[in-house]
Amino acid sequence: MNENNPSCYRFGVSYTCPICKSTKLIKSGKTTNGKQRYCCKECSKRFIINYSYNAYQPNTNQQIILFTKEGLGIRSTARVLRISITTLLKRIIAIATNIQQPPIAKGKSYEVDEMRTYIGKKSRLRWIVYALERESKTVVSFNVGRRTNKTLKHVIRSLELSNTRKIYTDKLKNYRYIIHKKIHNTLIHSTNHIERHNLSIRTHLKRLNRKTICFSRSLVILMAVLRIYFWG
Ligand SMILES: [Zn+2]
Structure with missing residues (x-):
C-alpha cells in the first residue's frame, strides 16, 4: 500500500498490512472475482490490494x-x-x-448556550447545548435534547466537576436553578464568543444550515457528527 516505503516490496508490488502496517505478508488464496488475497503474519488479518468498493x-x-x-x-x-x-x-x-472527549481543564471560565435545530421534522424541535472554553475557544462538552433542565444539567455538571471559575450564559431561566449563584454570570455581551461560534457551526455543518430542508433525520447521527466536528 505504501509506495514511498521501499522496505515493503514483496511479490513485485509494494504494500503493507492496512491494519498493523506490518510488511510480513503471505499470499492467502483468491477472492471469488480472482483478486489475490494476502494474509498478515503479525495480526492474521486478510486483505486484498485493490478493493472494488x-x-x-x-x-x-x-x-x-x-x-x-x-x-x-x-x-x-x-x-x-x-x-x-x-x-x-x-x-x-x-x-x-472512537473519538474521546478531551479532559476539561480546572479553574477555567466557560460560555454555555443553546442552538435550535430539528430532528426528522420541523415539529420535533431539539436544542444543542454546549460549553465553550473562553481562552482557547474549544468546545469541552455538549448535549442534544429538549430545552429542559435535564439536557442543560448534563453540560453544567461536567463543568462543575472541574472547579469552574465562571459560567457565562444568556438569561434563560433554567440556568438559575442549575448553576450556583457564585459562578453564574448573565451580563449582556458576556456570551459574544459562543454566539459567534454558533454562526460558525451553522456555516460549517450542512445539517445546521438555516432556511433549508437539510436538518438531521436522526439524533444518533447528529450527536456523532457534532462529536466529529468538535473533537475529531
Ligand atoms: Zn497486520
Missing part, C-alpha cells in the same frame, strides 16, 4: 471526517466518495465512538 480504501474514514467538517451532508458525501449512504452512516457512528 471505495469504502474499503484505507483513506475513506479521513475523507469522511474532512467532508463532514467542510459542510457536506450525508447524501453529497456518499456521492463524492462513491460509497453507499448506509455504509457512510455506519462509518460516521464508528468514527464518532
Whole structure:
C-alpha cells in the first residue's frame, strides 16, 4: 500500500498490512472475482490490494471526517466518495465512538448556550447545548435534547466537576436553578464568543444550515457528527 516505503516490496508490488502496517505478508488464496488475497503474519488479518468498493480504501474514514467538517451532508458525501449512504452512516457512528472527549481543564471560565435545530421534522424541535472554553475557544462538552433542565444539567455538571471559575450564559431561566449563584454570570455581551461560534457551526455543518430542508433525520447521527466536528 505504501509506495514511498521501499522496505515493503514483496511479490513485485509494494504494500503493507492496512491494519498493523506490518510488511510480513503471505499470499492467502483468491477472492471469488480472482483478486489475490494476502494474509498478515503479525495480526492474521486478510486483505486484498485493490478493493472494488471505495469504502474499503484505507483513506475513506479521513475523507469522511474532512467532508463532514467542510459542510457536506450525508447524501453529497456518499456521492463524492462513491460509497453507499448506509455504509457512510455506519462509518460516521464508528468514527464518532472512537473519538474521546478531551479532559476539561480546572479553574477555567466557560460560555454555555443553546442552538435550535430539528430532528426528522420541523415539529420535533431539539436544542444543542454546549460549553465553550473562553481562552482557547474549544468546545469541552455538549448535549442534544429538549430545552429542559435535564439536557442543560448534563453540560453544567461536567463543568462543575472541574472547579469552574465562571459560567457565562444568556438569561434563560433554567440556568438559575442549575448553576450556583457564585459562578453564574448573565451580563449582556458576556456570551459574544459562543454566539459567534454558533454562526460558525451553522456555516460549517450542512445539517445546521438555516432556511433549508437539510436538518438531521436522526439524533444518533447528529450527536456523532457534532462529536466529529468538535473533537475529531
Ligand atoms: Zn497486520
